[in-house]
Structures are given as structure tokens and as C-alpha cells.
Amino acid sequence: MEKSLSKEFEVNSSQLKEIRQFIRDFTKSSNLLKDCQEDIALAVTEACQNIIKHAYKDRLPTTDKIKIEINLSSKQIIINIFDRGISVVPKNIKPRKLDDVKPGGLGTFFIGQIMDEVNFVTNKKENWVNHLRLVKNI
Secondary structure, eight states: OOEEEEEEEESSGGGHHHHHHHHHHHHHTOGGGTTTHHHHHHHHHHHHHHIIIIITTTOOSOOOEEEEEEEEOSSEEEEEEEEOSSOOOGGGOOOOOTTSOOSSOOHHHHHHHHOSEEEEOOSOOTTOSEEEEEEEEO
């Protein structure tokens, strides 16, 4: 069973609810993902929040879009997230330590715990600046 879907969203925190619902709708349509649907929605939403907060720091409001592509096979779900924000330096992205108790800053930790692979892809596609690839094995 192969299934794909993509959609673009405005770069705005008000879109996070729609992004979460887009992911939920896609994952609910597959019995393969019933145990991890909410986790996947959380990981994608956290990634998009980080894009809005960091890749578009001091650049909001903008007419830019975030593009999400989802590809599902019988073995894994691959979610590609594209944006045109400030170029990411992957080595600078680290989850903060859990014993550093304060609000926020755990998004990258959750993403890393939920997904089996988290990679920044360096080959540019369709003039996107950043390409984050999230993989969950089924």
C-alpha cells in the first residue's frame, strides 16, 4: 500500500492546528499507524513550530509557505517539510537537557524520541531553503 499527499500552509502559528489536523487525517486513514498517530502529529507540529519560531525569526509576517509531503508505504511513513526561511545549520540544533526545567524548548527532543530518523536534506528541491525529513518505521 503506497499513499502520498502534500499541502502548503502559511508560515504562521495560527496554522499549527490545521497542520496537526492534516497529519491526523492522513494517519487515521491507515490502519498501519493506529498506535502512533498522535505522536506523529506532535512531531510534525513541533517541527513546524520550530520553523516558524527560528527560520522566520524577525521575518514575520511573511507570504512564504511551509510545504508538507507525506509518503506512506507498508514499512514506513516519510514526512518531508520544506520552507524558505533562514538556512538551518543542523549541527546547531540540539535538544536541551531534560533536567534544565523551564517552559518550551523540548520540541527537538520530542521529535527525536518519536521519529526513527530526523535529517536535514541538503539537496535543494524547488527552490526551498530548508528540507527536514522525518521517518517513522512501521
